[in-house]
Amino acid sequence: MLEKEVINFEKTAIVGIVTQSQSEEKLHEYLDELEFLTFTAGGEVIKRFSQKMERPNPKTFVGTGKIDEINLFVKENGISTVIFDDELTPSQQKNISRIIDAKILDRTNLILDIFAQRAETSYARTQVELAQCIYLLPRLSGLWTHLERQKGGIGMRGPGETEIETDRRIVRDRISLLKDKIKTIDKQMSIQRSNRGAMVRVALVGYTNVGKSTLMNAVGKSEVFVENKLFATLDTTVRKVVIKNLPFLLSDTVGFIRKLPTQLVDSFKSTLDEVREADLLLHVVDISHPDFEDHIDSVNQILQDIKAHEKPVIMVFNKIDAYKHLTIEEDDLITEKTRKHWTLDEWKQTWMSNVGHDKTLFISATQKQNFEEFREMVYEAVRQIHITRFPYNKFLYPDYKDAIEKEEE
Ligand SMILES: Nc1nc2c(ncn2[C@@H]2O[C@H](COP(=O)(O)OP(=O)(O)OP(=O)(O)O)[C@@H](O)[C@H]2O)c(=O)[nH]1
Numbered sequence: 001m002l003e004k005e006v007i008n009f010e011k012t013a014i015v016g017i018v019t020q021s022q023s024e025e026k027l028h029e030y031l032d033e034l035e036f037l038t039f040t041a042g043g044e045v046i047k048r049f050s051q052k053m054e055r056p057n058p059k060t061f062v063g064t065g066k067i068d069e070i071n072l073f074v075k076e077n078g079i080s081t082v083i084f085d086d087e088l089t090p091s092q093q094k095n096i097s098r099i100i101d102a103k104i105l106d107r108t109n110l111i112l113d114i115f116a117q118r119a120e121t122s123y124a125r126t127q128v129e130l131a132q133c134i135y136l137l138p139r140l141s142g143l144w145t146h147l148e149r150q151k152g153g154i155g156m157r158g159p160g161e162t163e164i165e166t167d168r169r170i171v172r173d174r175i176s177l178l179k180d181k182i183k184t185i186d187k188q189m190s191i192q193r194s195n196r197g198a199m200v201r202v203a204l205v206g207y208t209n210v211g212k213s214t215l216m217n218a219v220g221k222s223e224v225f226v227e228n229k230l231f232a233t234l235d236t237t238v239r240k241v242v243i244k245n246l247p248f249l250l251s252d253t254v255g256f257i258r259k260l261p262t263q264l265v266d267s268f269k270s271t272l273d274e275v276r277e278a279d280l281l282l283h284v285v286d287i288s289h290p291d292f293e294d295h296i297d298s299v300n301q302i303l304q305d306i307k308a309h310e311k312p313v314i315m316v317f318n319k320i321d322a323y324k325h326l327t328i329e330e331d332d333l334i335t336e337k338t339r340k341h342w343t344l345d346e347w348k349q350t351w352m353s354n355v356g357h358d359k360t361l362f363i364s365a366t367q368k369q370n371f372e373e374f375r376e377m378v379y380e381a382v383r384q385i386h387i388t389r390f391p392y393n394k395f396l397y398p399d400y401k402d403a404i405e406k407e408e409e
């Protein structure tokens with residue numbers, strides 16, 4: 001409570017829709033996530049609005065009656081920001097801003113904002129700014145509606161439009177400048193990566209907030225920033241890790257999220273190269289999260305988008321210490337036994353038999369539960385890649401060679 005008073009959170013309302021392809025339950029989950037994103041960005045959600053509709057209204061996303069309802073609530077409760085769960089088209093954003101007297105943002109906007117807040121190195125900042133400029137360009141005219149309303153339409157249109165043209169030119173110039181800057185850094189990073197020598201490269205991937213950095217710290221004895229907020233990590237960290245004399249490189253990178261803005265995926269190309277060029281992926285999952293199966297799907301989709309879906313993967317189900325299942329009595333007696341009622345063992349069995357080709361692990365990174373098994377499985381996978389990749393490694397890693405021989409005796 002005290003924290004909230006000191007930090008002064010922005011009062012926010014969030015909006016989503018129920019459609020044929022998005023059930024009420026799904027919307028509820030999405031809005032939970034949007035609320036967490038809002039909190040991460042420094043906002044406090046005062047109210048959720050939702051509407052059932054066949055498809056989004058092309059002009060105002062939700063119906064005009066709903067817009068009026070939101071507007072009234074905004075006025076009566078001093079709401080400063082309204083955030084829509086889906087990406088608004090530039091014209092939707094413009095139309096809504098004309099009616100509702102508050103900042104109108106969408107999910108993409110919000111994610112970009114969090115990335116901007118969190119970017120620390122100049123490289124991350126450049127990537128985020130590029131994504132923001134690309135997002136902003138088609139929306140520039142919308143920014144002027146506020147001014148138009150204050151000063152009236154007459155006389156404003158001319159200079160307003162000119163300003164928009166000037167702004168567009170400025171943003172376009174900025175985009176090409178940022179692209180050049182990124183190209184230069186890309187080259188440096190790619191040289192850096194190729195200079196790392198003959199070591200197997202393992203990348204931690206997964207949804208945001210699943211515990212990738214925590215795992216990295218636990219394995220690599222490094223100090224990577226960990227926080228119970230979304231997108232704690234933006235920059236890639238690479239550490240040399242040694243398990244049983246076998247050295248390899250482990251990288252921790254930006255987390256994924258569903259509906260990840262495409263502008264971000266494009267701008268973060270080089271950061272994601274770390275994943276694209278890895279030999280082995282550790283796909284970390286937060287099994288204590290009610291939507292973890294959706295998270296897995298989103299991550300797999302993004303891996304496919306960046307063409308990293310054919311790599312060997314170890315599925316690492318993390319946070320088993322926090323996994324809770326509902327017993328039928330806790331819920332209600334009529335409800336049939338759904339997946340939410342499964343015990344951890346039942347999950348394990350299904351995953352082991354379902355996933356088939358992927359190796360599966362269940363751990364707790366904070367409690368270091370099942371760490372021996374984790375180390376063993378990673379070691380074995382890295383060793384396999386190492387043997388095929390570098391058959392003459394005995395000159396490079398005499399210790400490692402000894403270790404294998406000892407083991408095989
Ligand atoms: N209960 C429990 N919490 C964990 C475990 N591992 C990580 N956490 C917590 O989960 C939160 C997120 O951890 P991070 O390591 O920052 O997650 P991340 O995947 O790196 O997140 P991003 O960098 O935001 O993508 C932190 O509050 C951790 O303390 C675990 O095994 N059990």
Ligand SMILES: [Mg+2]
Nearest residue numbers: 212213232233
């Ligand atoms: Mg992290």
